[in-house]
Amino acid sequence: MAVTIIFLAVVGSVIAWWLSRQRLTSKPWLEEGAGEPPAGPGSGGPIPAAKLGLWVFLAVVGSLFALFISAYSMRMHMGDWRPLSLPDLLWVNTGLLIFSSFALHRAVLAARREDGGNLEAALLAGTVSAAGFLIGQILAWRQMAAGGVFLASSPAASFFYLITAVHGLHLAGGLVALTRAGIRVARGGGTERTRLSVELCAVYWHFLLLVWVVLFALLLLTRGGTH
Amino acid sequence: MVDIARGPTDLVPPAEVEDAELYHPKSWITKYVFSQDAKVIAIQYSLTAMAIGLVALVLSWLMRLQLGFPGYFSFISPESYYQFITMHGMIMVIYLLTALFLGGFGNYLIPLMIGARDMVFPYVNMLSYWVYLLAVLVLVASFFAPGGPTGAGWTLYPPQAILSGTPGSGWGIVLMLSSLILFIIGFTMGGLNYVVTVLQGRTRGMTLMRMPLTIWGIFTATVMALLAFPALFVGAVMLLFDRLLGTSFFMPAIVEMGQFLERDGGSPILFQHLFWFFGHPEVYIVALPAFGIVSDLISTHARRNIFGYRMMVWAIVAIGALSFIVWAHHMYVSGMNPYFGFFFATTTLIIAVPTAIKVYNWILTLWRGDIHLTVPMLFALGFVVTFVNGGLTGLFLGNAVVDVPLSDTMFVVAHFHMVMGVAPILVILGAIYHWYPKITGRMLNDALGKFHFWVTFLGAYAIFFPMHYLGLMGVPRRYFELGETISLQESHSLNAFITVVALLVGFAQMVFLFNLGWSLFRGREAGSNPWRATTLEWQTPDTPPRHGNWGKELPVVYRWAYDYSVPGAEQDFLPQNQPSPVRSG
Numbered sequence: 001m002a003v004t005i006i007f008l009a010v011v012g013s014v015i016a017w018w019l020s021r022q023r024l025t026s027k028p029w030l031e032e033g034a035g036e037p038p039a040g041p042g043s044g045g046p047i048p049a050a051k052l053g054l055w056v057f058l059a060v061v062g063s064l065f066a067l068f069i070s071a072y073s074m075r076m077h078m079g080d081w082r083p084l085s086l087p088d089l090l091w092v093n094t095g096l097l098i099f100s101s102f103a104l105h106r107a108v109l110a111a112r113r114e115d116g117g118n119l120e121a122a123l124l125a126g127t128v129s130a131a132g133f134l135i136g137q138i139l140a141w142r143q144m145a146a147g148g149v150f151l152a153s154s155p156a157a158s159f160f161y162l163i164t165a166v167h168g169l170h171l172a173g174g175l176v177a178l179t180r181a182g183i184r185v186a187r188g189g190g191t192e193r194t195r196l197s198v199e200l201c202a203v204y205w206h207f208l209l210l211v212w213v214v215l216f217a218l219l220l221l222t223r224g225g226t227h
Numbered sequence: 228m229v230d231i232a233r234g235p236t237d238l239v240p241p242a243e244v245e246d247a248e249l250y251h252p253k254s255w256i257t258k259y260v261f262s263q264d265a266k267v268i269a270i271q272y273s274l275t276a277m278a279i280g281l282v283a284l285v286l287s288w289l290m291r292l293q294l295g296f297p298g299y300f301s302f303i304s305p306e307s308y309y310q311f312i313t314m315h316g317m318i319m320v321i322y323l324l325t326a327l328f329l330g331g332f333g334n335y336l337i338p339l340m341i342g343a344r345d346m347v348f349p350y351v352n353m354l355s356y357w358v359y360l361l362a363v364l365v366l367v368a369s370f371f372a373p374g375g376p377t378g379a380g381w382t383l384y385p386p387q388a389i390l391s392g393t394p395g396s397g398w399g400i401v402l403m404l405s406s407l408i409l410f411i412i413g414f415t416m417g418g419l420n421y422v423v424t425v426l427q428g429r430t431r432g433m434t435l436m437r438m439p440l441t442i443w444g445i446f447t448a449t450v451m452a453l454l455a456f457p458a459l460f461v462g463a464v465m466l467l468f469d470r471l472l473g474t475s476f477f478m479p480a481i482v483e484m485g486q487f488l489e490r491d492g493g494s495p496i497l498f499q500h501l502f503w504f505f506g507h508p509e510v511y512i513v514a515l516p517a518f519g520i521v522s523d524l525i526s527t528h529a530r531r532n533i534f535g536y537r538m539m540v541w542a543i544v545a546i547g548a549l550s551f552i553v554w555a556h557h558m559y560v561s562g563m564n565p566y567f568g569f570f571f572a573t574t575t576l577i578i579a580v581p582t583a584i585k586v587y588n589w590i591l592t593l594w595r596g597d598i599h600l601t602v603p604m605l606f607a608l609g610f611v612v613t614f615v616n617g618g619l620t621g622l623f624l625g626n627a628v629v630d631v632p633l634s635d636t637m638f639v640v641a642h643f644h645m646v647m648g649v650a651p652i653l654v655i656l657g658a659i660y661h662w663y664p665k666i667t668g669r670m671l672n673d674a675l676g677k678f679h680f681w682v683t684f685l686g687a688y689a690i691f692f693p694m695h696y697l698g699l700m701g702v703p704r705r706y707f708e709l710g711e712t713i714s715l716q717e718s719h720s721l722n723a724f725i726t727v728v729a730l731l732v733g734f735a736q737m738v739f740l741f742n743l744g745w746s747l748f749r750g751r752e753a754g755s756n757p758w759r760a761t762t763l764e765w766q767t768p769d770t771p772p773r774h775g776n777w778g779k780e781l782p783v784v785y786r787w788a789y790d791y792s793v794p795g796a797e798q799d800f801l802p803q804n805q806p807s808p809v810r811s812g
Contacts, residue, residue, distance in 0.1 A: 001500060008454060008551055015450070022435045024540065028787035029532060032807070034432035049347040053423045056453065060415055064457040067504070071461060071497055075476070080492050151472055155492050158474040162465065 003073060007066035011059050054200050058207050061170060065211050068166065069218060072159050076222060083224030084156040087143040093136035094216055100129035101209040104178075104202040111195040116185070123182045123198070126205070130175055137168050156222075163215055167208065174204050261357075263349035264774045265334045268356045270666070272330035275356075276323050279363050281740075283318035286311040288733055295726025297708040305707040306394035309378030312705065313395075314370075316381025317403070320509065321410060322363055324651055328516040329414070329452065330359060332658060333421050333445045335666070339764035340442050342430025342782045342804075344775045346420040355420070358413030365406040372398035379403075380705065382506070385477035385498050386490075389470040392483070404467045411456045411463075421449040430763075432784030436540070437803070439762045439788040440533065443540055444519020447547040448512045455508035455551070462501035469493070499561055503554040510647050511550040515543055517654040518585055521607045523788070524657055525589055527760045528604035529596030530799060532789035535588045542581035549578045559627045560634045568627040575625035579618065586615055597792065601758070602676035606657025609684045610650050617646025620695065635705070638698025641691045649687040656683070656739070663743075664757045668770050669750030675742045679735050686732035693721050761802050762788050 075081070107122035141161065144150075151161045181197040262268060290311045293303045303311075334352070338345050346352045369376040378394035379387060387393050389400055425446045429438075438446075465476040478493035526533045533539060555563065555571040589611050598604065620642040624630045633639060656679070663671050702709065702718050709715045756765040768778040782804040790801040 001504065004458075004504070005552070011454065012548060019544065024436065025537070026434075026436050028434070028436045028536060029789070032786050034783045034785055034806075035434065047427075049423055049427045052426060053348060053419050056419050056422050057415075060419075060453045060457060063454045064460060067458050067461045067501065071465070071476075071501065074497055074500070075494055078492075078494060151468075152474045152489075155475060158468065158476060162468060162474075166464075 001070045001074070004063070004066045004070040007062060011062070048196060050196060050200060051203075054203060058204070061207070062211075064166070065163075065215070068159075068163050069214070072163070072218070075155055075159065082154050082156060083222060084149065084154070084160055084219075086160075086219055086223050087140045087147075089136060089140045089143060090216060090219075093133050093140065094212065096129045096133040096136060097209050097212055100126045100133060101202075101205045103129060104198075104205045107198050108202045111198045119185055119198070120182075123178070123185060126201075127175065127178055127182060130171060130178070130205070134168055134171060134175075137164055140164075160219065167212060167215060170211075171208055174201065174208060177201055177204070258774075261353060263345070263353045265338050265346045265349070265352060266666075266772065266774075266776075268352055269331050269334035271356050272326055272334060272359065275360055275363055276327040276331060279318055279366070280323035280327075282367075283315045283323060284733055284736065286315040286318075288730060290315065291726040291729040293707065295723040306378060307375070308707045309380070309705075310376045310394050310399070313378050313381050313383075313403075314366075314376050318366070319648065320381065320513070321407070322366065324513045324647075324655075325414070325452070325509070326359060326410075327655055328513060328651070329421065329445065329449055330356065330417055332441075332516060332520065332662075333417070333449065335662070336441055336764065337421055337424055337445060338428065339767070339772065339776055340439050340762055341425060341428060341433050342763050342777070342784060343424060343428035344777065344781070346424045347428055348420050348423070351416045352420045355413050355417035358409055358416065362406045362409035362413060365402055365409060369395065369399050369402035369406075372402060374398055377403045382499075382502055383466065384502075385466060385469065385493070385495050386479065386481055388466065389478075390481075390483055400470060401467065404463045404470070407463045408460060408467075411460045414456060415453065418449045418453045421445065422453065430781045430784060433763075433803075436537070437784060437787045439519070440522040440536070440539055440543070441516070441519040441762075443543050444515040444517070444522075447543050448515040451508045451515070451547050451550065452512045455505045455512065457505075458501050459505035462498055462505070465501075466498065496558075496561055496563065499558050500555070503557040504551075506557060507554040508550045511546055513647060513651050515547065517610065517651045518543065520654050520658045521610050522585075522589065522592075523760075523762065524603050524607040524654075524661055525592050525611075526789050526791065527661075527758050528601050528607070529593050529598045530791045531592050531596035532791055533588070534591035534594075535584075536787065536789065538584055539588055542584045545581040546578060549574060549581070553578060556625055556627075556630070559630045565627075572625055572627045576622065579622060579625075582618060586611065586618075601660075602671070602673060602680060603657045603661035603758075605677070605680045605684075606653045606660065609680065610653040610657065613645055613653060613684075613687070614650040617642060617644075617650055621646060633698060635703055636698035637694045637702045637704055640704045641694035641698060644691050644694075645687075649691065653684070653687075656680075659743075661758065662764075663746070664753030664770075665764055665767075666771055667747055667750070668753055669746050670753045670757060671746045671750060672742050675738055679739045679742065682735035682738075683732055686728050686735065689728040690725050690732065693725055697721060759798060759800055761790055761800050763803055766802050766804055 103122050103126035107119055107126060110116075110118035110122055141164070144157070144160070149157045151158055177197070178201045181194065181201050184194050184197065257263075259267060262271075289300075289303060290308065292300050293308055334346070337343070366376075372395075374395050374397040376395050377383070377388065377399035379389075379396075379400060383400070383403070389396055393400075395403075425438075425442060429435075465474075468474045469476050469478050473489065475490045475493035477495050477498045478488070478490035479495060480491050481488050522533055522539060525531075553571055553574045555567055556575045559568050559571075593608075620638070624633060624639065624642055660671055660676055663669075697718050698704075700715065700718060702715055709718065753770065755767065755770045758765070763782055763784070764772075766782060767776060784803045785806050786801060786803055788803055790796075790803075792799050793801050
């Protein structure tokens with residue numbers, strides 16, 4: 001569970017840092033008055049609620065993957081672990097996902113500049129390459145299966161299929177949101193609302209890229225020799 | 228008393244909020260069924276949780292009938308007994324307590340108490356309830372599935388959970404795991420709402436340190452649940468894979484009925500780690516909202532400001548953090564490294580410190596208070612006593628050396644029912660008596676309420692106190708019947724006694740349900756603030772509050788939530804949204 005504890009320690013320190021700025025040592029029973037008026041319009045803080053909501057969700061998803069990784073490494077250290085050899089296709093997929101994340105980064109920049117043409121192109125590139133990643137993952141599964149490695153073949157294989165599936169499902173969910181943002185842009189975007197949804201997609205993409213890089217590194221470090 | 232030598236407070240012009248931000252229901256269906264109003268969602272959550280809780284209550288009667296009078300009831304077979312145990316435990320912990328505290332009270336109280344109009348994502352909030360309902364329906368479906376619900380015990384330990392010898396190992400376990408996965412998805416939707424609403428939706432002047440402790444409890448519990456439920460999710464998904472797809476995450480090489488199964492190399496201990504990594508924070512996910520609510524009940528009904536508010540907040544946060552590093556105290560007998568046990572015993576005992584601080588502060592709040600023995604107050608006091616009780620036996624069990632002989636005896640059953648069953652339920656009941664007037668506009672009947680309290684409180688003690696003794700005698704838990712074991716003969720009459728009391732306490736809950744329905748039409752009109760409480764939910768322009776909670780203007784908060792017995796005030800309390808004390812002389 002070391003990985004999970006480390007992850008939670010990171011989340012915990014973010015919470016602690018935030019709490020430390022909330023005047024937890026104040027004495028509310030001595031204080032009276034309505035305080036400063038809120039900074040932004042409405043009663044919210046400077047961060048849009050949707051963005052904050054996404055970050056909280058990322059903490060949940062992060063916790064999920066940390067637990068998968070914990071389970072993987074706990075199982076791996078048991079005596080009868082048989083390592084897995086990985087298809088080289090995963091390198092291509094990783095490249096696609098990096099490209100997709102980069103495209104969404106460009107999309108955010110374009111949205112900030114209100115550069116409609118570039119925004120659409122970048123979103124399209126991001127969507128296509130992310131879909132390419134998912135197809136590539138399925139092809140990688142098929143390559144594994146063709147090599148005789150199925151879901152139930154060994155614990156390492158089970159973990160490989162399960163973790164890549166969970167990651168793929170999260171990306172597929174993200175694709176739904178990204179497609180919706182793309183439709184909104186195509187219908188004549190440039191509003192505050194579209195910019196926010198593009199930004200949210202980009203944050204989610206970078207996060208899933210980070211998760212994938214960690215997972216892939218873990219799989220690479222623990223793989224067996226090629227057959 | 229502290230003299231209120233405060234400077235004059237500036238009156239702040241009320242914050243107007245544009246009407247368009249609110250979603251307005253257009254028909255009966257969107258107002259009461261597919262509603263996006265947190266208050267309606269709260270009531271939907273609560274009624275669903277209570278309905279499924281009633282099923283779990285009936286299951287406990289059936290178990291007690293078997294334990295009290297073994298052999299008399301031919302319709303209770305060993306298989307169905309295990310199914311009753313499993314479903315009773317799972318429903319009570321997850322589908323009743325978690326759903327009612329966070330989905331029910333969280334939805335109702337968060338927006339009202341922090342001065343918001345609604346949750347920040349009302350649509351997601353609505354989805355949360357419907358996914359929860361689906362999870363409950365899937366769970367109920369397992370009662371009707373071939374083979375019945377799973378009888379694996381509420382911890383669902385593999386390998387036995389999915390082996391063919393366990394009742395419900397066909398459909399039952401699959402439906403159970405699917406239902407848990409759905410529950411977690413639904414809860415995550417709600418949980419995001421609760422957290423972001425507390426962070427972003429607070430009205431002007433409502434600093435974190437002015438939030439009522441109820442909100443602190445629910446908020447911290449939600450953060451914990453969001454981080455802990457994924458562990459159950461991972462465990463459930465992997466177990467489902469093992470059951471359906473033939474993987475061996477948790478299944479070691481195993482011989483069943485003389486046959487080698489096609490399993491190899493799984494680790495059952497891994498499941499236990501995942502389960503309890505969720506399971507222990509879960510205890511506090513239920514306890515922290517209870518702590519918060521009880522603080523507010525005690526303060527209001529003793530007309531005393533809460534003693535040590537800051538310490539109460541810090542203790543809530545500290546308990547939340549510590550609860551993530553104590554999980555393996557549920558696994559002392561699992562065969563893990565004994566040094567782990569040492570570490571986890573230490574952290575377990577440390578967590579008693581912030582918890583004890585809270586208990587002392589409740590007692591010091593009561594000290595020289597103007598205690599009104601209203602029904603909510605009775606339940607709150609009942610909670611403090613019960614919780615201390617359950618907490619003390621927790622100190623026994625937290626020590627690995629004491630735990631080993633007591634493990635898997637009735638002592639453990641008594642302990643966790645006291646601390647995590649009876650205690651939070653007392654808070655839920657007290658909270659219902661407290662907030663029912665705001666939810667419906669009418670008071671619950673007082674005489675029936677007092678009857679309900681005394682039978683429930685004394686009954687719970689009559690049930691669970693002897694159970695500790697049974698445990699010390701060596702009566703094991705989870706046994707269908709004790710048979711002819713000489714040393715356990717004495718336990719039979721005690722078991723019969725416990726069963727009779729359990730049926731009586733169950734009857735008292737029916738009186739409570741009757742009270743809920745009867746008072747809805749015949750209860751005394753409550754007015755907007757029957758308990759003369761300070762927090763914002765009692766200051767709404769309408770009772771029950773309309774959609775949007777406040778009229779045109781959001782309330783502005785000038786003070787903390789505990790200005791009771793204020794000298795010189797017109798009444799003996801100052802609501803949070805009152806600018807400065809009105810002096811009589």
